Amino acid sequence: MDPGPIDPLPETRSFFEGFVAQLEGPEGDAVRRAYIEGMFLASDDADRRGWIVETMCSVPQRVAVAVIRGVLAWNGVGALLLCHAPLLVIRRKPGGSNASARLLALKPNIHSGMTVGAGHFHQLEVPEQVTPMIEKFIQIVVVGIPRQDQDFERTPDSPGTTLT
Numbered sequence: 501m502d503p504g505p506i507d508p509l510p511e512t513r514s515f516f517e518g519f520v521a522q523l524e525g526p527e528g529d530a531v532r533r534a535y536i537e538g539m540f541l542a543s544d545d546a547d548r549r550g551w552i553v554e555t556m557c558s559v560p561q562r563v564a565v566a567v568i569r570g571v572l573a574w575n576g577v578g579a580l581l582l583c584h585a586p587l588l589v590i591r592r593k594p595g596g597s598n599a600s601a602r603l604l605a606l607k608p609n610i611h612s613g614m615t616v617g618a619g620h621f622h623q624l625e626v627p628e629q630v631t632p633m634i635e636k637f638i639q640i641v642v643v644g645i646p647r648q649d650q651d652f653e654r655t656p657d658s659p660g661t662t663l664t
Contacts, residue, residue, distance in 0.1 A: 505597035506576035506589075507606060512597045516572050523565045532564055533557050539620035548624060580607055588613060588637040590630060592622050611637060 505512045522531040536556050540549045580587075580603070588611045591598060600612040613633040618625035 504571050504574060504576060506580055507602050508576070508597045513572065516568055520565060520568050520572070523561065523568060528561050528565075529557070532561070541617070541619040541625075543617060544619050544621070544625050548621075552621060552624075577606060580610075583607070586637070586641040587611065588634065588641075590615065590622065590633060592618060592620065611641060613637075 505516075508516075519531070519535065522528065525531070533553065536553050537549075586609070587607070589598060589603060590613045592615055594600070594614065603610050603612065615622040615626050615629045618629075623630045
């Protein structure tokens with residue numbers, strides 16, 4: 501669901517470098533809490549939001565710092581290019597490091613979906629959107645079996661599937 505920045509833009513890398521420095525500072529716990537709280541929309545379930553924030557903030561600070569350092573060190577482009585399995589990236593907003601156009605330029609057979617009305621945890625907030633996307637992806641791209649109510653035609657020159 502959240503692959504991290506696969507092909508980080510310079511401003512994304514700069515943000516995470518600054519974030520690590522802030523996490524290691526005297527206000528690191530407050531910085532982390534604010535960052536996590538910023539992953540939600542006002543419309544996200546408040547009880548779920550509270551549980552997630554508290555759970556994520558219960559991780560030792562040194563572990564949180566190591567995770568963000570890992571995000572900075574991760575070679576997302578290399579990992580993407582080594583991936584030969586069908587891949588679906590589900591996001592909550594367009595643009596940024598994982599913009600569809602950026603990922604398609606690296607891997608033309610990648611699939612991208614976007615949810616509406618949820619923050620970072622869209623699989624928890626809008627499963628009614630995420631689950632059908634995953635099911636459809638598996639059905640068409642992985643299994644190659646059309647739904648009963650639709651006909652699909654595979655073309656020899658295309659790795660994808662075309663509605664007919």
